[in-house]
Amino acid sequence: MVDTESLGRRGRLPHHxxxxxxxxxxxAGDIERWRDEAGRLVRGRGGDADAVSVIRLGISELLxxxxxxxxxxxxxxxxxxxxxxxxxxxxxxxxxxxxxxxPDWDAEGxxxxxxxxxxxxxxxxxxxxxxxxxxxxxALGSEAG
Numbered sequence: 001m002v003d004t005e006s007l008g009r010r011g012r013l014p015h016h017x018x019x020x021x022x023x024x025x026x027x028a029g030d031i032e033r034w035r036d037e038a039g040r041l042v043r044g045r046g047g048d049a050d051a052v053s054v055i056r057l058g059i060s061e062l063l064x065x066x067x068x069x070x071x072x073x074x075x076x077x078x079x080x081x082x083x084x085x086x087x088x089x090x091x092x093x094x095x096x097x098x099x100x101x102x103p104d105w106d107a108e109g110x111x112x113x114x115x116x117x118x119x120x121x122x123x124x125x126x127x128x129x130x131x132x133x134x135x136x137x138x139a140l141g142s143e144a145g
Contacts (some may be wrong), residue, residue, distance in 0.1 A: 024044035025064040026092075032075055035059050041079060042086055054081075054119050055088055055127075057137050059108030061112040065134070079093040081140075084141040090137035097125045098134060 013121065020041060024034065035056040042052050066075045069091040080087045099122070101112035117123040122137040 019078065019080045021076055023074070023076050024077050026070070026073045028061050028064070028067050031060055033124060036065060038077075038088065042140070045081055045086070046140050047086065047138075051086070051138050051141045053115075054138050055086065058088055058116050058120065058138070059090075061116050062088070062134055062136075064112070065098065066090060066092045067087075069098075070085065078135045082095070084140045085137050086140060087135055087137045091128075091133050092132055093131040095115045095127060095132060097127065 022034070022037075024030070036103040038059050039052045039056050042055050047055070063075070063077070066073060074093060076091040078089050078091075080089070098113055100113045100117050103114050113123070116136055120138050122135075122138040124135055126133045126135070
């Protein structure tokens with residue numbers, strides 16, 4: 001059985017259809033490449049500037065967390081469109097569920113998932129055999145309609 005946990009106040013977004021995905025080795029120096037790839041894809045689907053910006057930020061956060069915390073850099077990045085919403089998800093081989101806490105404003109880090117939760121329509125984690133998917137959802141914006 002799959003254990004799904006919401007990391008925020010908002011609802012879960014179901015997975016529908018096969019859409020773009022990449023098996024990657026997460027490296028700090030490659031994160032911009034994946035941000036750019038996703039940004040082009042979302043813009044091509046009618047995403048407005050705000051949606052593209054949040055998706056780029058979210059991909060940076062999720063892939064950075066793989067680099068810092070997963071212990072294994074192999075991961076999968078996927079984007080799924082459901083109506084006027086895009087769900088971005090990253091699979092990694094670490095079973096630990098990330099915890100979103102109120103950030104220490106004096107600390108140099110530790111606010112990425114909190115910020116992402118505040119900026120998106122949904123943020124969550126789904127544990128599966130061999131690891132977990134961490135995901136967020138963003139409305140494409142006014143240009144998508």
